[in-house]
Amino acid sequence: MGERPRVVLGVSGGIAAYKAAELLRRFAESGHDVTVVPTAAALEFVGAPTWSALSGKPVSPSTWDHVEEVPHVRIGQQADLVVVAPATADLLAKAAHGLADDLLTNTLLTARCPVVFAPAMHTEMWEHPATQDNVATLRRRGALVIEPAEGRLTGKDTGKGRFPEPAEIFEYARSVLAGGGRTDLAGRRVVVSAGGTREYLDPVRFLGNxxxxxxxxxxARAAAARGAEVTLVAANVTLPDPAGVKIVRVETTAELRDAVVTAASGADAVVMAAAPADFRPTSVSDAKIKKATDGSAPSIELTQNPDILHEISHHRSRPNSVIVGFAAETGDETGSVLELARAKLARKGCDLLVVNDVSGGAVFGSPVNEAIILGKDGSAIDVPAGAKSALAEVIWDQVAARLGH
Structure with a gap:
């Protein structure tokens, strides 16, 4: 791949076409070389001048413009990534059946790079058997079709079929490029937990991390971009929903445990990246705990929470599933960070343990992470400091190798 990844942004004729302009802006501003290929119907929603101004290139839906450059072949051949956003039911049908009646559908036939479709349509159209068959066909051929979001559609309608947020489609596309277009998790169901749990003391106060x-x-983004069906169990996270990922929201460790155990029953892999509270109060006050007039502080009795990683590792619904844990360690008088982590790996029973040295508050809230990935087979992989997305790719590499094919 060259210094500037070459991205084709295909735009089909849906009302969500106006949101694709934001996606184009993100690609262009992050240094990608973007060629926009709209359909004729897409130009009814957003005109060619907008696409040309944002991409810095001429735009046409026709195979008959600049025929000396053979655009219907060259654009797809030279691309590092093709993203069709929005992808209408009509466009998905044409792509699945190999029709080529305009520049975009010709491009899809000649592309040998990863192809991502971001569908947007009414719920009934998305759920129709014809559309579902077309999506299944595209996925079987190696294309990545993002599950649409749920929410407000055109007019007063709501439901599944909403165009995912452009920022999250952009992150998904970056993950595809970072993963080299691999779809080694296609057909796999994976569960990821994220965030930190809260254990309430009263209606307004809680213990957290x-x-x-x-x-x-x-x-979750990286797994989805490698073709997995992803369930993300999110504990008190305020981040935007990753594109194409099912979100289950929880607050307490008990809720996290129930959601993870339920989702893990049909999963090929579970990655426990969340930070569940080890303890919870034995009782929760129905009313806000008041300050004592004598200045004394209340005593709080704690009890231990269930060990979710230990439970899903020792009682697996699928014997060949891969379980990954995280260990945030600081080291103490009983041992170093690595010594404590190896003991935890043996105790928990998981297949891989991602070890973070969090001395001084490192890692938390930072876009950068570094870790050592320990395997129960005795392996140890040192991942140097870098983006958390880069660590995610290494983790999924290890999971995919253990899942086999």
Missing amino acids: RSSGLQGYAL
Whole structure:
């Protein structure tokens, strides 16, 4: 791949076409070389001058413009990534059946790079058997079709079929490029937990931790971009929903445990990146705990929370599933960070343990992470400091190798 990844942005004729302009802006501003290929119907929603101004290139839906450059072949041949956003039901049908009646559908036939479709349509159209068959066909051929979001559609309608947020489609596309277009998790169901749980003392106060959910969300994005069906169990996370990922929201460790155990029953892999509270109060006050007039502080009795990683590792619904844990360690008088982590790996029973040295508050809330990935087979992989998305790719490499094919 060259210094500037070459991205083709295909735009088909749906009302969400106006949101694709934001996607184009993100690609262009982050240094990608973008060629926009709209359909004729897309130009009814957003005109060619907008696409040309944002991409810095001429735009046409026709195979008959600049025929001396053979655009219907060259654009697809030279691309590092093709993203069709929005992808209408009509466009998905044409792509699945190999029709080529304009520049975009010709480009899809000649592209040998990863192809991503971001569908947007009414719920009934998305759920129609014809559309579902077309999506299945495209996925079987190696294309990545993002699950649409749920929410407000055109007019008063709501439901599944909403165009995912452009910022999240952009992150998904970057993950595809970072993963080299691999679809080694296609057909796999994976569960990722993220964030930090809260254990309430009263209606307004809780015990919590500093986990932001950034690493878990990076893992969910990376898995989806490698073709997996992803369930993300998010504990008190305020980040935007990753494109194409099912979100289950929880607050407490008990809720996290129930959601993870339920999702893990049908999963090929579970990555426990969340930070569940180890303890919870034995009782929760129905009313806000008041300050004592004599200045004394209340005593709080704690009890231990269930060990979710230990439970899903020792009681697996699928014997060949891969379980990954995280260990945030600081080291103490009983041992170094690595010594404590190896003991934890043996105790928990998981297949891989991602070890973070969090001395001084490192890692929490930061876009950067470094870790050592320990395997129960005795392996140890040192991942140097870098983006959390880069660590996510290494983790999924290890998971995919253990899942086999």
